[in-house]
Amino acid sequence: MKAVAARDGKAAVIEVDAPELKEGHVLIRTEFSGISPGTEMGIIKNSAGKSVMIGYSAVGRIEQLGEGVTEYEIGERVACYGSPFVQHAEILAVPTNLIASVSEHVSPQEAAFTGLGAIAIHALRIADLRFGESVLVVGLGILGNLVAQIASAAAYRTVGLDLSSERVELLKQQGLSQVFERTEDLEEQLDVLTDGHGFDSIILCAGGSGEELINSSFEWLRDRGSVVIVGNLTMEFSRAAMFKKEARVLISRAGGAGRYDNQYERENRDYPVGYVRWTEGRNVGEYVRLLSEKRISVQPLITDQFELDQAHHAYEKYESDSKILASLIKY
Template identity: 25%
Template structure:
């Protein structure tokens, strides 16, 4: 049996058991090592504000339409997983037990995927396995940067220094930008500074746009990237950029856009507003970039040390504390960055103990 973290309704989380999937001729059985919580998306599910839980998404016309909600409780969520191969089907030729694979299979202690899914997701054996949880959330961040069209020497302001924002800030600097990080949470501001942000601003002090202009000789930022999910931050991002500049909105906003005044700086400064969302890549890059390239690029950057992701992990908690983990993220965001479920202490049938690879040192 596999243990899963189940969301039973808004504010309600439990553990459940589900039958192990059967192995297929080309199947690969994976025992989960770690699974990261995506605070943005999963909190919308935990709080019951996610549009898919209150409205109907019609994928054919790509509209939310009246009707029964697309998603329902109870549900298993999660999309930041890494695990160890413990069994392969008789026709599998490219994988063997003991290899570590990253991917998306939800907060569950194990799964079975096809060889074609796992083959290109094998983690370097020298790497810290926990880095594997960043493949999807890192892809989200990289997609934001691709949508931003950053050039060497430009000033980029990143609003929201959670996990996505921290990765975005590092990627923007690798693109040659001067990066200004903005948040209200002290430990996230300090973390961004430690990870290389050129300037950091506490939004709680106010006058963010004014301070950005002082840092840019009155011009304003070339690009602002909002990954906070907060409409007020999006409005301040609009205020922070120069005339004829752009704002990339990568946050998962909930409810009405109160506090967003489009008749002010947005209108008078001819600001371009771009949506970045992981279901697609910007049209200018779509012939060269896809989800596979996004994910493998992030993992390669992390494994080779060009992205510093391990410091983003603030909590590693056993799955028995799943309910407490979500409550912590929901009520004490000032205490957390990336929360990770540790599955290495769980048992799953008679397949033996989990072997955790040694970090790359």
């Protein structure tokens, strides 16, 4: 079968063996997979002298059920998340812990970004917000946009910040009114936006050098608030600024509980809901529910769609065009 790999600093379409179907897993014929530009471009840049399969978010139809799988049917459309089970590949073998049913009225193109949706949801869970609290989302690429949309759907007082006027305008078009391009404008409105307290949590979806941004976040934060790092930021910051607010600096890792746990993923052993309420798989289901209920929308973010044989062009475009938000591979 065909799949996309990072090879010697480039993306390439290669031939690989189809995956083996194991107990508790399902075999999925991929319809669409969503590109995660931050993660995948990083893997490509570091692929000199090796070949690494890429991708972790897709949608498709079940072709075969593994032993013990009774809750799904052949032909059913499902969203799925998590490498090495989910990749940019024609056929996927995925544990049922990492899939969720997708109703026919839900766009499969939007469902293909379920991995990023789960990551966005998990970031908000790490922030641990309560009804009526405020959150600032910094960096409004596809991940930050999703975090902001989901936060707003959850009725948090949601504010966005990005240096790109296009990204700011897009989020405004999606129904969020308090979105800023300039930090000066945000700071001018800070007391009004937060009742004079500062934000309860600030979620950083930007990348690169983090020192200036994290230190500014401490200034925008309420006393004992939290800063959640989602993007690939460096972690230098001022201890004095952190101490002044007794701020918490947290890392949000992937899509939720169960990630990188072989027993949960490979062996398909779910955690009891009474002990672990939200797993990566349950977050996948929540993302699909938000799409189904039209509480969020990904369609306005999708700028490009590439046939599998032309997938390498998607990554070439990310290198040259900073305005791309979301790209799909079609199978």
